[in-house]
């Protein structure tokens with residue numbers, strides 16, 4: 001009996017040790033794809049799970065297993081993580097929480113929803129010490145990086161300054177009051193966390209240096225300068241003073257990163273330099289904006305880089321972390337890194353050398369006619385795979401289902417519509433639009449080397465105008481001046497906004513909201529609106545008085561203008577962010593408006609491509625034989641693929657959650673969510689049961705807002 005028991009205990013201990021290893025995301029090589037311990041499934045951000053309880057055969061039997069009400073409603077872009085049976089997520093008001101992943105029962109919740117920063121969070125990162133005695137949740141609230149005890153949800157006071165590190169740290173004196181937050185979880189390597197940051201996209205943007213912080217102490221560990229200083233590689237691709245961050249900033253990673261832990265290589269996709277749409281003050285190629293950077297994760301030293309947009313003047317940020325995967329090329333297995341773009345391309349490289357696996361051709365593009373702008377003459381376009389979003393729109397592509405075809409056509413004829421059309425004063429088409437092609441949801445990849453990526457096919461129009469000169473600003477009332485400088489580009493000169501493109505009207509704000517509410521939003525931002533942290537109290541008060549039509553107070557609270565300190569000034573700005581659409585809000589281009597694509601990255605060929613989602617406005621209006629048009633809809637949030645052959649995705653405006661056969665793209669199952677799931681699902685197993693969970697916050701694309709995480713499982 002004893003002889004029999006002993007080996008059993010040994011087996012149990014071994015099994016325990018193994019599962020702990022497998023569940024510790026900070027251990028190199030630990031990911032066996034059976035847990036979801038890190039953002040987007042693991043360090044390679046593959047959105048892939050080896051779990052196989054849910055299959056194409058039984059997926060139709062999925063039922064709601066539990067629902068968690070977050071207590072506040074609004075956009076939730078969170079991809080939750082699951083560690084040892086506990087699910088960690090974030091609420092719409094950026095409170096972190098821990099749930100029993102089997103039941104949805106709340107274990108703890110951190111933060112005050114009333115005091116929270118009204119920004120979206122894509123999730124949290126988890127770290128534990130080698131002996132497992134110290135377990136931390138790292139996440140951001142505004143400019144603060146917090147370390148919470150994973151077991152209790154209480155701040156770890158020895159981290160940073162009483163539990164928080166400051167994301168301004170290491171950005172320089174010039175950036176100390178600038179808008180710096182993060183919406184995306186950091187990437188863990190040993191005792192480091194490397195942080196994405198979101199910045200202003202104007203001339204007042206902080207520099208987007210990539211920085212690693214010590215997970216134990218909160219101290220800055222290393223900095224990689226994406227706008228290099230004199231003597232550093234890339235310095236000569238900018239004007240000589242650009243690094244001083246007076247009118248040039250950003251080139252930041254906001255979308256998150258991937259890490260090859262065994263090799264110690266960190267992959268960092270960056271965004272455009274700011275100001276986004278005019279680069280007359282940043283003439284040059286602008287390294288390391290719009291780059292995929294391979295950095296030594298220990299030191300932050302550059303190993304190789306690839307720039308996808310030279311001297312970007314379209315806001316073509318890399319929108320998602322890259323996928324690390326293995327492909328076969330020329331009969332050889334190659335560890336690769338694949339990066340999707342807003343323009344709808346996939347770039348695939350050898351992960352170690354940075355050598356492209358398919359040819360990339362520098363292609364001549366139209367030049368800008370804006371004085372002072374020196375647009376780059378060529379842009380790199382991969383020859384394979386073919387783009388997963390349409391690259392050009394012609395008159396023949398005007399939406400045949402729109403009742404405003406004539407006016408859409410008239411607008412189309414009046415603007416510039418070439419591929420890589422620089423933004424001009426007569427208006428320029430950006431297609432695919434500002435939100436991709438690919439967006440922050442990113443792509444999934446499986447061990448067969450197949451990439452699954454959802455995309456938007458929505459045209460946008462940008463128009464350049466002269467920015468008000470300092471002497472013109474001096475002639476405005478104080479509140480209107482602040483409005484003109486800081487708010488007009490999105491909320492419009494007449495304060496009417498552009499509701500259909502997601503920019504609310506502020507005309508009647510005094511009837512809908514009170515001043516503290518608006519003041520809070522101006523300071524801290526909301527959703528995709530940045531905060532204006534550098535506005536003086538006097539300027540903010542004048543602005544509020546202006547928005548609340550309180551002229552007396554507006555004048556009384558004015559700060560002197562022009563100010564003593566030099567304000568960043570650029571001669572041009574765009575009139576706003578406008579989707580090109582008809583009076584009903586339908587895109588001006590023919591459907592499909594959203595697609596789901598399966599691309600074989602071994603060969604560069606497509607396995608399948610389907611419309612994703614259906615536009616409620618056109619339901620039942622299709623050709624008689626089918627009764628419905630395969631419209632697809634604009635979509636936000638990525639897919640998850642499983643070893644058993646499933647692809648799960650929500651993301652669509654129609655608020656459905658769907659499962660497809662990953663081999664064929666055939667729809668296997670769909671269900672209506674309580675609100676649209678603009679987030680990436682996660683799948684995990686607890687107590688022998690596989691779950692798939694999705695955050696449903698809605699509140700984008702005119703959809704109703706929600707407050708739930710919904711988990712599905714077999715009954």
Ligand code: HEC
Nearest residue numbers: 486487489490502503504518521522526527528529530532
């Ligand atoms: C880059 C574009 C952008 C700029 C610049 C901008 N906003 Fe916004 N604003 C938005 C978006 C987008 C929303 C909707 C956010 C949401 O609800 O998710 C918004 C929402 C708001 C709201 C909330 C409206 C409501 O009904 O709740 C207020 C108030 C507001 N903005 C005021 C301002 C003011 C004042 C400024 C200038 C200091 C400003 N915004 C600058 C994009 C912008």
